[in-house]
Amino acid sequence: MQTELAMACSTGMKFTKIILFGLAISFAACQSSKNSQHQSDSIASIESGPGKIVDERFLIVPGQSIGEISLGEDMEAVGKKLGKPNAGDAAMGKAWGIWFDDDSTGNELAIYSSYRDTSMRVKDVKQIRITSNRFKTQDGFSLGRSLRDTKLKFPAMEQLSAYLNEEKDTVLVYDAKHDGIGFEFLKGKGIALTVHQTSKSVNDTYLTLHPEWKMIAPLD
CATH class of the missing domain: 2.60.460 (protein yfey like fold)
Incomplete structure (x- = not known):
């Protein structure tokens, strides 16, 4: 019984880690997209400047x-x-x-x-x-x-x-x-x-x- 409980806990922890890892990747991708967009906007602003x-x-x-x-x-x-x-x-x-x-x-x-x-x-x-x-x-x-x-x-x-x-x-x-x-x-x-x-x-x-x-x- 204790062995089954330990296995269940272990499986749950692995699943939780997988979810957290996925969320971290999604957050990083989102930030990268925002940074890329910001950089693109900055370049566009420079290129469309008065000069x-x-x-x-x-x-x-x-x-x-x-x-x-x-x-x-x-x-x-x-x-x-x-x-x-x-x-x-x-x-x-x-x-x-x-x-x-x-x-x-x-x-x-x-x-x-x-x-x-x-x-x-x-x-x-x-x-x-x-x-x-x-x-x-x-x-x-x-x-x-x-x-x-x-x-x-x-x-x-x-x-x-x-x-x-x-x-x-x-x-x-x-x-x-x-x-x-x-x-x-x-x-x-x-x-x-x-x-x-x-x-x-x-x-x-x-x-x-x-x-x-x-x-x-x-x-x-």
């Missing part, structure tokens, strides 16, 4: 390019992409070409070019200036930001000059020289940006684009 959704046609790369136009690009190739400029100015082998948007925004794309070398055969892109906030850096930075926000993004940025435009409003010109990007601010907001060669000042050719603007003493 992953910029259309290359509107991507700003300081010191390199804006959209489909790159520094150093042959102006003949630029002409094939953009067509004939709507306005511009040229002298002594240097030129600004300006293209206006076809919509009512008044936005413009301006390209400064000059001869690539002393052979004076090919003109290439030296600066690219935009006024549209459709263009963004890889992490989503665009025009329309405050001067303070722009300084946080480009801490090496320094004021170069100040101008009175046609409406007698003050336009401030800043440049992050070593980053290869400069900005224009009106009433504390970015209204234009220029991508240029790194370590070269954006202001080297500035007045050829707006000769009607009057330079005033820089503001602190």
Whole structure:
């Protein structure tokens, strides 16, 4: 009788262990599934972040390019992409070409070019200036930001000059020289940006684009 009772107890304990083991496996599988799902959600969140959704046609790369136009690009190739400029100015082998948007925004794309070398055969892109906030850096930075926000993004940025435009409003010109990007601010907001060669000042050719603007003493 005692032997039968012992055997029964032993069988019951084995059965209980089997159940507990099964529950442990189920719990572990559940946790693994949750962790896997959480990891998947995290990856999806990273991949859908602002740095992953910029259309290359509107991507700003300081010191390199804006959209489909790159520094150093042959102006003949630029002409094939953009067509004939709507306005511009040229002298002594240097030129600004300006293209206006076809919509009512008044936005413009301006390209400064000059001869690539002393052979004076090919003109290439030296600066690219935009006024549209459709263009963004890889992490989503665009025009329309405050001067303070722009300084946080480009801490090496320094004021170069100040101008009175046609409406007698003050336009401030800043440049992050070593980053290869400069900005224009009106009433504390970015209204234009220029991508240029790194370590070269954006202001080297500035007045050829707006000769009607009057330079005033820089503001602190």
